[in-house]
Amino acid sequence: MIRCWPVLILFATFLGCAYPNHPHDLRLRSVPDGPEGLSQAFFQSTGVALEPGHRVERVNNGRIFDAIEEEVRAARSSIHILSYIWRPGEPSDRLIRALSERQPGVECRVLVDAMGSINFEAVAPRLAAVGCETRVFRSVQGAIASLQLTRMLSRMHRKLVVRDGEVGITGGWGIWKSWEGDARNADEWRDSNVRVWGPAVRQLQQAFAENWQEAGGSFLPEACFPALSPAGEARAGFVASTGELYLSDGKRMTMVAIAAARHRLWIANAYFIPPQDISDLLILKAKEGVDVRVLVPGRHHDVKVVHEGQRGSYARLLAAGVRIWEYELSMMHSKTIVVDDRLSVIGSTNMDPLSLDVVEEGSLVVEDLALAGELAQDFEHDLGHAREIHASGWLRRGLLQRLAEQFPRLIGRYL
Template sequence: MASWLLGVGILAVYILGIVSAIMALMSSRTSQGAVAWIISLLTFPYVAVPAYWIFGRPRFYGYVTARGQRDTILRRVLDGYRHNMSPFTPSSHNADIQAVEHLAMMPLTRGNRAELLIDGTATFDSLFRGIEAARDYILLQFFIVRHDSLGMKLQGYLQQAARRGVRVYFLYDEIGSRKLNEGFLADLSDAGVEVSAFRSSRGFKHRFQLNFRNHRKIAVIDGKHGWLGGFNVGVEYLGQDPRHGPWRDTHMKLSGPSVMGLQEAFWEDWHWATHEVLSLAWQPEVTYEENHSVVIVPSGPADRQETASLLVQHAIHSARKRLWVTSPYFVPDQGVQDALRLAAMRGVDVRVMMPERPDHLLIFLSAFSFLPDMVRAGVKIYRYLPGFLHQKVILIDDQAAMVGTVNLDNRSFRLNFEITACIPDAKFAGQVCLMLEEDFARCRQVSLGELKARPMWKQLLSRAAYLLAPIQ
């Protein structure tokens, strides 16, 4: 009897392996990932089957976006507020912007003020001033929140806001903020702050969605001002962690109709986490201090399209003179790699800035498997020397820039919820250009000789790490 049960169990595991392999064949995010999963599932089903159901799921199921649904409570609210946006949306613009709008499922808006915030002090000073000025509500979302001096300072500002009658909603990723203790959250709740984890694996039906993350960093004050960019909440982001040294990052503050896009992304995330539909102000307020045009592009594994990857590829194909990219984690998919090489071949000044010091070894090693081909094609690779580089910025010619949370790797392209601000404005692009020129002056350029001189064992290790890129 026992041997019969054992045989049935072994057969069931292999059947599950075959079924999972078929699913991987039909739905894996990349051909590289499909081949890796199929071989593993058919050869080592005892290990590969549970791994596939945790790490190999192609999409995030159950998440409702107002932009993508036809008849939901969220959609009905969205339709009403989008009508309010029409006075601030240009009646016509070029095809490049139309493509971004299609990806974002959000309109380009004018009458905005976009302010670069360079490094931690400028970012958190600006954010804390905004929290102090809040009168109606605060929406705050981070991937990582730490219970350190910066986290406690943020907690204090939020508690004060809640006690003076401001509605405060605080959303965090339960994996990114896994070290955040219950006492920190309880103190916020006791002060009247509404607190929730994103809960990617919420409920029995979605219990295997463990490999997805909400990597967005969003703050919205009263629907009038918003913040997004690379910063999380921890003293290392202020350069106070000796392991990382000086921390180089970029955030930005938006004022005007584009803030509605940030608010909408938070609103959808909060709905997923809590089932609540927040009552917020949906009347855009215009500012003509700078009159920047802005498109907010939310992206994530619930999208029908691979929004983040397509957005980056579109930016690369749009470049005519220069394409400067900064990313702490640079393991782009094949489409982005090909686009970068082709841009360099047609004479575009393509530069990629990466950190000299890694904080994720596998991702750092993966890049060495394809960097030689990049350099041969004319892509210039730079390593940032003073400390850890964490900013996610793209400059396209002298006409447009992108600032957000998207890294150039598979996780940001397909596994994370992310958010990007696209600003097709020459003046703002000029500010980004000056900022990046200072950063490049603190870098060293990587030569082809340096890459080819790496010992064989390092080359093999890099190639093996690259094979794991689809699940990193």
């Protein structure tokens, strides 16, 4: 872990780096009404429409390992796993056991990020021994040797499982001990994930294939992209985002979702340092009377300097009527948005410059009354373990706290 601290510090200071408004910043106020209008808004912004025919299931906290294992054991032709974090430990051992017992003839491909998957060199031989082709995305050594900050930080942060090209899983999970349990204490992270059946699985598979190729893998067999029949009533689309300053698809997706809000906008986000155009849109929605709530990590934040940068965004939002809570039970790692009664976003996309502009991300956008209701219930339950930040008290915080909030941004100006 120690050898990664320089990289983590670099990561953290970049997260806190503010940048001025740019002529290409996206300025949205609203989107057309109705399912087709909403679908067109996402399609015209990201190229991904909300197609009918999906079944979705939320998968919270340590249940993610149950879901992945279920898909591994159900696979008939292929199982693909892509994760920013895969580290030695019981979750890794559990999945390797399942992979070793998969049905005969099932092709296994595993892709991890070099920076997030610390000590993966201890895992890779075991995956190879059970017949999994394993690759690592963008070596850290090569990035450091380039002396280019953007290249060092251009990581693969997506989390995907695709089984037989028919079922997909995405969210904020990693394959490590922090995702075990049920967020009952500081050692068990709070996270949100989703399993999906239907046409959007093809988009998850394409995102895997894209990163797999860059890591040196071959094109996937045509059988990995089967024709998919409708599986349910939900409308959905998977938005894969690749680093592109100012206007990545991840940023466009986030802003369309926010702009769509008419009466409710509930955001849970692990690394919340919104660029000014997103802050402006959140403020606009609050002034329009939308119930804008933001849930972020509190005292158990895994990167303290990022926590201070996050707090630097509070004052302006609070003054405009945005309500903010800090989760106090454990590290809150979810990346979800609930809009009104039917629209949800769930995946790996954080609301900070690194996630929106630099790294590989992916989120499932779903229009479904049931899923939105379940995520709203989760949000309200999480507020029971959170502390609300009130505008009056926040304005009276001390000088040292104010300076700490600005420290990441001051460093960022010199990177």
